[in-house]
Amino acid sequence: MSAPDPADSAAGGHNPWLVAVVVAIATFMEVLDTTIANVALRYISGGLAVGPDEAAWVVTSYLVANAIVLTASSFVAKRYGRKAFFMAAIALFTVSSILCGFAWSLESLLVFRVLQGLGGGGMAPLAQSILADSFPPEKRGQAFALYGIAIVVAPVVGPTLGGWLSDTYSWHWCFLINAPVGVIALGLIHLLVQDPKSAIEERERLRREGVDFDLVGFVLVATFLGSLEVVLDQGQRKDWFGSNLIVTFAVFMGIAFAAIIPWELTRRNPVVDLRLLGRRQFGSCFLVMMATGAILIATTQFLPQLLQDHFGYTATWAGLALSPGGLVTCLMMFVIGRIASVVQPKYLIAGGAAIIAVAMVDLTNLYGDLDFGFFVWSRIAIGIGLPMIFLSITAASYEGIAPAQTDQASALINVARNVGGSMGVSLAQNMLAYRQQFHTSRLVEHVVPSEPAYQETLRHATDYFATHGASTVDAQSQAFAWIGQQVQTQSAFLAYIDVFWTLAMVSAATIPLAMILTSVKRRGGAPATGH
Known part of the structure; x- marks a missing residue:
């Protein structure tokens, strides 16, 4: 049997396992960012002086941007070159990670996080295609096993690594850590990966046949998903449809959704x-x-x-x-x-x-x-x-x-x-905020001076603080504060439940x-x- 033609492989004349390792590293970096920031949200919230619900946008903005570009990445790679698109995605992800690390406000962090999601979404499907074209059919299962390990291990490492970086250094390093990995991955992809002959032939065929990217469909999908996320993220804070902002984005969302169906069903090459x-x-x-x-x-x-x-x-x-x-x-x-x-x-x-x-x-x-x-x-x-x-x-x-x-x-x-x-x-963040308000209002109904249980609790709490060195006036003030804190804690637990x-x-x-x-x-x- 003759040796396979290197032109038919995404690895060219290089060892395909080296390509698999590089692709796995790039994938690991991207998947890591879906979880590494979760445990750092408290630090981000404090560092940027925003509430926990606003800090949660750091997670949702990345996921939405990632989902939007996923719909387009496969076709764009086929039409304009897989290696070039993969390198562009890694470069965008790396640069935006550095910008996230130097973000000076929530607004700037969200913009950079969206860019990071766009880069990450472009990497995911291309990594699989590169692996498939680097190995013969009988060895692809082993290659995808290595890829699968990177996908599974990254979310495991993410929370612990993010927590350690935030506690030891600062939340900024949850993003800056991507910089050296991205630069190394970018250089190795440039040296080791090529577009196989079949991909080049497919690209030429698409050009000859004039098959263009479904830009209108992509914009409609992006408008729908982006508007939906604004409505869900901001709804609780803006009093839902009592806000002109929410109504405006809800209208955008509805128009985009209504337009997507006839447009995509009649396209030769729909984005969805x-x-x-x-x-x-x-x-x-x-x-x-x-x-x-x-x-x-x-x-x-x-x-x-x-x-x-x-x-x-x-x-x-x-x-x-x-x-x-x-x-x-x-x-x-x-x-x-x-x-x-x-x-x-x-x-x-x-x-x-x-x-x-x-x-x-x-x-x-x-x-x-x-x-x-x-x-x-x-x-x-x-x-x-x-x-x-x-x-x-x-x-x-x-x-x-x-x-x-x-x-x-x-x-x-x-x-x-x-x-x-x-x-x-x-939705969970909205429910948590709404149900905590609900449970607080119900619990406060029982925290009234006329309630014997309240009087007994206040007396015991006052005695406790008095025995620990507080004056009578201070002990009673601390008891009031302690009861209020207990109400907030219990309402939070009930909301989480x-x-x-x-x-x-x-x-x-x-x-x-x-x-x-x-x-x-x-x-x-x-x-x-x-x-």
């Missing part, structure tokens, strides 16, 4: 293939992935926030509470990979959703004396359920999809995860969606893993 979403199999997978993304990203943000605000954890320890669950996820990836060969995806998805729902219900047992182990085990349960969904959704979503549609399907599944995660964070109940119901709602999926025909080889 709506016909895929209209299929029962793929549409159900899309909704399941949205729900899973919402739960994953929301819990990754809210658990560190809860631990730091109400249990006195440092950012490092808040990150460490999440890490064991991530390690379990890594192990379960291999276990589920073997089980998936004999169990249909729909059963694994339903089982994973049920486990996550139970984990969310367990988190509703929230009170002030919970120890570190409670949160670790809750996260471990989530870590068991997530791989059952993520690995199975790939096989299930590709069922019945033509080979020419696989790039579009992969992009849309990743879009579903990011959009779901962004919506999950925004409401959020966890809601996430449990979201997870449970995906079980019937999973069960209506059709059975998948067994094939040789494994599909590429989306991240």
